[in-house]
Amino acid sequence: MRTARVIDAGLQTTVQDYPGRRRMLAKGFFPAGPMDHFAHRAANLLVGNDASAATLEITLGNFRIRLESDATVAVCGAEAPLTVDGEAVAVWESHHVPAGSELALGVAAGPGFRAYLAVDGGFDVAPLFGSRATYTMGALGGFEGRPLQAGDALPLGESRANAARRRLPAASRPPYSREWEVRAMRGPHAAPDFLSESDMETLFGRPWPVDRNSNRTGIRLESHKFEWARTSGGIAGGHPSNILDNSYPVGAININGDLPVILGPDGPTAGGFVVAATVIHADFWKIGQFRTVGDTVRFREVTIDDAIAAERQLSATLAESTLETI
Amino acid sequence: MATTTTAIIDRREGEDGKPIITYRFAGDRGVLVEYGEMEFDLTLNFFMLGVDAALQADPPAGMVETAPGFRSILVMYEPSELSASELVDHLRSVHDGLGSEQEMTIPSRVVHMPIAFDDTTSREAVERYIRTIRKDAPNAEGGTNIDYIVRYNGFRDREELYSAVLASEQWSAFMGFFPGLPFMFPLDPRQTIFVPKYNPTRTWTAEGAVGVGGPCVAIYPVESAGGYQLFGRTIPIYDIRQRNKVFRESPLFMRPGDRIQFHRVEEEELLQTFEDVHGDRYRYRIEESPFDVGAFLAWLPTIADEADEHRRRREAAAAATPVP
Numbered sequence: 249m250r251t252a253r254v255i256d257a258g259l260q261t262t263v264q265d266y267p268g269r270r271r272m273l274a275k276g277f278f279p280a281g282p283m284d285h286f287a288h289r290a291a292n293l294l295v296g297n298d299a300s301a302a303t304l305e306i307t308l309g310n311f312r313i314r315l316e317s318d319a320t321v322a323v324c325g326a327e328a329p330l331t332v333d334g335e336a337v338a339v340w341e342s343h344h345v346p347a348g349s350e351l352a353l354g355v356a357a358g359p360g361f362r363a364y365l366a367v368d369g370g371f372d373v374a375p376l377f378g379s380r381a382t383y384t385m386g387a388l389g390g391f392e393g394r395p396l397q398a399g400d401a402l403p404l405g406e407s408r409a410n411a412a413r414r415r416l417p418a419a420s421r422p423p424y425s426r427e428w429e430v431r432a433m434r435g436p437h438a439a440p441d442f443l444s445e446s447d448m449e450t451l452f453g454r455p456w457p458v459d460r461n462s463n464r465t466g467i468r469l470e471s472h473k474f475e476w477a478r479t480s481g482g483i484a485g486g487h488p489s490n491i492l493d494n495s496y497p498v499g500a501i502n503i504n505g506d507l508p509v510i511l512g513p514d515g516p517t518a519g520g521f522v523v524a525a526t527v528i529h530a531d532f533w534k535i536g537q538f539r540t541v542g543d544t545v546r547f548r549e550v551t552i553d554d555a556i557a558a559e560r561q562l563s564a565t566l567a568e569s570t571l572e573t574i
Numbered sequence: 575m576a577t578t579t580t581a582i583i584d585r586r587e588g589e590d591g592k593p594i595i596t597y598r599f600a601g602d603r604g605v606l607v608e609y610g611e612m613e614f615d616l617t618l619n620f621f622m623l624g625v626d627a628a629l630q631a632d633p634p635a636g637m638v639e640t641a642p643g644f645r646s647i648l649v650m651y652e653p654s655e656l657s658a659s660e661l662v663d664h665l666r667s668v669h670d671g672l673g674s675e676q677e678m679t680i681p682s683r684v685v686h687m688p689i690a691f692d693d694t695t696s697r698e699a700v701e702r703y704i705r706t707i708r709k710d711a712p713n714a715e716g717g718t719n720i721d722y723i724v725r726y727n728g729f730r731d732r733e734e735l736y737s738a739v740l741a742s743e744q745w746s747a748f749m750g751f752f753p754g755l756p757f758m759f760p761l762d763p764r765q766t767i768f769v770p771k772y773n774p775t776r777t778w779t780a781e782g783a784v785g786v787g788g789p790c791v792a793i794y795p796v797e798s799a800g801g802y803q804l805f806g807r808t809i810p811i812y813d814i815r816q817r818n819k820v821f822r823e824s825p826l827f828m829r830p831g832d833r834i835q836f837h838r839v840e841e842e843e844l845l846q847t848f849e850d851v852h853g854d855r856y857r858y859r860i861e862e863s864p865f866d867v868g869a870f871l872a873w874l875p876t877i878a879d880e881a882d883e884h885r886r887r888r889e890a891a892a893a894a895t896p897v898p
Contacts (some may be wrong), residue, residue, distance in 0.1 A: 273650065274643035275826050276753040276795075386753045386796075388814055407647025435581020436598035478842075483614050485788065493613055493751055493757060493790070497650070497892040518643060518750030518757075520788075526601030552658055557604035559653065561882040 250317035250365065250404035254396050255350065262382035263371050263390035263402070264288065269379035273495060273517050280381035280389060281513050283464055283536030284362050287325035289566050291366035293399070294322035294342040296408040297343040299566070301370030302380040304396070305536075306363045309355040313365070317347050317404060320368040324416070326360025326537060328353050337489035338436050339363070341415040341574065345501040359424035360537045369405030382487075383466040384464050385514045409543075420570050424537055427455065428545045431531045432501060433555060437491065437522035444475040448549075451501070452526055455544040456508065462540045464514040469545070471506040484520055493520040499535075500529035501547070510535055510545075525549070583662055591674025593618055597662050600648055603638075605661055608646040616759060617675045618645035619747045620867045623831055624678045624681055624781065625668060634664040642748040642830060644757065678867040682831045684743065686859035689806045689836040690844040691736050692720055695780035696804040703776045712896045713772065719803035723786065726769045728891025735805065738765040743833035744791050754795035754812035754826040758834060761870070763881035766790070768888060773898040775801040781849070782807045784836075793828070808836070809847050811855070818851050820858045827858070831865065 254261075268281025282288035282305055289299045293469055304313075315321070323330050324387040330339050331352045345351065353363060373380050373391050382390025391400060397507050434453075439448045451463065456521065459468035465557040474489075481490025488501045496502060500511040500523040510527060527535065528550060538545065550558070564570075583597040583605065593610035604805050609625075610618040626642055629649070636656025641648040651661050672678075700819070705866040713722040720732055729735045742762035760766055771787040776799060779785075783794040785802030792802055795812035810818075811827045813881050820827055828834075839847075850856035874881075 271639045272753075273639055273648070274749060276750045276755050280611055388753070393814075433601055438581040441582075458842045482612060483789075484612060485826075492610075492614070492644045493748075494606065494646045495641035495648040495748075495752070497600040497606075497648060499601055516751045517641060518748070523600070526599070526604070528602045530602075552599065552602055556653060559602065 250319070250369065250407065252319075252402045252404060253314045254398055254402065255314055255399045255493065256310060257396040257400075258306055258309055258353075260307040261311055261371055261396045262305050262384065263302050263372075263380055263396075264305045264382060266299050268381040268513060269377050269383065269389065272377050274509055276517050277377070278382060278511075278515050278517050279288045279498060279513055280379070280383040282364060283513055284325055284364070284532035284533040286422060286562065286566070287362070287536075288366075289362045290340065291322045291324040291364045291471040292370075293566060293568070294324070294340075294414050294416065295320045295366045295368040296496050297368060297370050298365060301366065301405070302373065304365040304371060305364060306353060308361060309353050309363065312350060312352040314350050315345050315347065315367070318345070318407070319404065320344055321351060323353060323363050324364050324366075325363035326356035326358070328356040328363060329336045330354075336416070342413050342423055344413065359426050359543075361539045362536050367404055368408040372405040383514055385516070390560055404501070405447065407421055409437060414571040416570065417572050420565050422533075422548075426539070426543050428534050428538060428543065430473055430527055430534050430545055431545055431550045431554065431558065432525040432527045432547045433441040434525050434549060435523070435553060436526070438479055438524050442477055442488070442522050443524055444477050447474045447476065448524070450474070451508070452547050455546045458538045458540055458543045458545060460540045462538065464512045466502075466512045466515050467510040467535050467545075469508040469510070473506055474506070489521050491520055491522055496523060497526050497561060499529070499532045501525045501527065527557040528554065528558060530562045583658065591668065591676060592672070593621055595669060597665070599658065603653055603851065604648055604650045605658055605665070606648050607665055610645055612645075613741055615645075616745060616747075616761070617867070617871065620680060620744070621680060623676045623680050624672055624675070627681070628668050628672060629665075634661060634669070637661065641750065641776060644747055663871055667882055676868045676871055680831050680865040680867065682833055682863055682865035683829070683836075684833050684835055684839060684861040684863045685828075688807045688837050688839040688844055688847055689739070689784060689808045690839055690841040691806040692718065692732070693807040693841045693844065695807055696783060697790070699776060699779050699783065699804055702778055702896060703772075707774065707777065711772070711898050713770070713803055713898045720805050721786075722895075723769050723803050723805060726892050726895045727767055728887045735767070738767060740836055740838060741765050743835050746830055746832040746834060747829060748830050752795060752798060753794055754828060756811070756828040756832070757835075758791040759789060759791075760791070761833065762877070763874070766883045766884065766888070768839065768892065769803050770897050771801040772803070775799055779804070780807060782811070784808055795826075807841075807844060809844065810851050813852075818854050818858075828877075832866070833863070
């Protein structure tokens with residue numbers, strides 16, 4: 249069996265696949281999966297995997313792994329020094345590495361916060377409910393339901409014989425920033441029935457600092473006293489942000505009392521707070537690149553037609569035809 | 575269809591004994607459909623379950639999954655295969671094809687579960703809370719949440735609270751928040767318990783803990799944080815290791831539409847049962863028993879006066895009790 253052994257796991261590294269654990273929302277599982285689906289998919293594309301193959305999501309960096317078999321690898325996402333046996337190599341490119349090589353990723357200085365390591369054949373941990381993704385809140389999936397530790401031996405899938413080295417050209421890589429703009433659609437619980445129109449202008453009008461207590465379950469923003477269109481949540485609770493419990497979509501901008509939180513891939517599936525707007529899928533990857541100190545996010549309101557156009561553009565970028573052969 | 579600046583896709587007034595239906599955007603891959611107004615009315619939950627079953631039986635191509643709430647369904651879809659407007663059209667036809675709530679029979683199981691009231695782990699969770707999170711919370715006075723639940727609901731004593739829990743089947747309305755967690759509500763309105771949640775929340779709760787928050791009763795599937803007021807402990811409802819036969823088909827035991835009947839046991843017996851569950855010696859007591867919504871709705875008026883009296887007593891007690 250092909251394997252890779254973790255030498256240094258860094259801040260938090262988890263096995264993730266895309267689109268994660270679907271069809272389990274009604275049982276209380278958010279999908280998990282890569283917080284930045286663009287970089288995950290790009291890394292898989294470069295090594296010849298399907299987008300669904302499992303990669304490693306590396307938070308901040310300081311990660312080292314030894315490939316115990318010949319492999320093709322690619323790292324995409326936040327820029328950090330990448331070396332193979334001490335020799336610098338480029339990110340957003342595939343590399344052939346012989347058995348025994350040590351791959352090391354230094355610290356991402358920013359902008360950006362997460363990088364994805366794909367290996368041809370994918371990280372072949374046992375699927376749970378149809379996915380290899382690690383669900384940190386439920387402590388399940390991935391490798392033993394937890395972030396990786398030094399010494400973990402990860403199984404790799406069957407090698408894909410793709411001879412050519414490839415690169416995602418710089419022009420096709422998304423721009424990273426410390427001041428993010430993220431497109432979102434209003435609702436399901438917005439103005440005029442839950443929030444005031446002026447609250448919506450505030451939500452979409454100002455930059456929101458990213459709180460340091462953000463993680464894969466959610467990006468916490470900054471408390472704000474919204475005006476609300478109601479004086480209370482009625483039977484659902486005293487605060488006007490309270491509603492009778494319902495299920496949440498991934499990317500929900502959930503207002504918990506006074507605190508807006510963008511629900512991440514490991515968030516709670518349901519709860520009793522309004523969702524004023526929802527991040528569109530084509531921009532959801534950005535929240536995986538928010539740094540938890542100093543970054544800000546501004547939401548831009550778009551229509552469903554805008555969201556569909558954005559999705560089409562993103563999918564077109566993540567295609568074989570975009571790649572350059574090196 | 576929607577204009578550029580609305581969250582509401584469409585709204586249809588109630589007719590033919592069906593509730594008001596509101597369709598809302600939930601991003602570019604989801605539609606949230608809501609039934610009725612924001613009222614604590616179990617018939618809305620019954621109607622939702624009927625719709626969800628019909629939708630599962632006849633899903634439109636491109637529908638990924640549904641996620642129920644108390645009176646709503648979040649429908650997730652693949653936009654390359656299905657548009658929001660096509661999905662809403664499909665939902666309309668599902669709604670049109672259904673009878674009124676009164677005519678529904680919902681697949682249901684009666685599930686018998688042991689409960690030990692005021693158990694050691696519930697007290698430990700409260701003690702930890704007092705020690706590490708908040709020492710002056712009114713809901714944690716005396717190292718237990720139970721006296722607060724009693725006070726907030728105007729019960730004479732703890733025994734009257736325990737009787738209320740045992741006297742009604744608990745309706746599992748939907749699951750969520752955390753893997754395998756059922757949101758349950760008593761079917762008998764004379765036995766409703768209502769209590770505010772923790773503020774701030776607790777960092778530790780034992781597996782199997784039973785608590786109440788707002789009008790909702792929940793069982794904690796795994797050791798976790800939590801915000802409900804704890805009053806007892808039952809046996810496992812989730813086991814990813816599938817050690818008991820009941821978890822072979824799925825590690826998640828509870829389903830929406832289940833009716834949970836608690837039976838009082840001493841803590842010693844509960845702990846023994848916990849071990850027997852993991853040793854695959856215990857057999858869960860489950861009866862298939864379809865739920866006749868019409869019969870339930872016909873029964874409600876016969877106890878309406880008692881339910882009103884219960885509610886008045888509860889509201890008077892709540893008004894005189896501090897909130898956490």
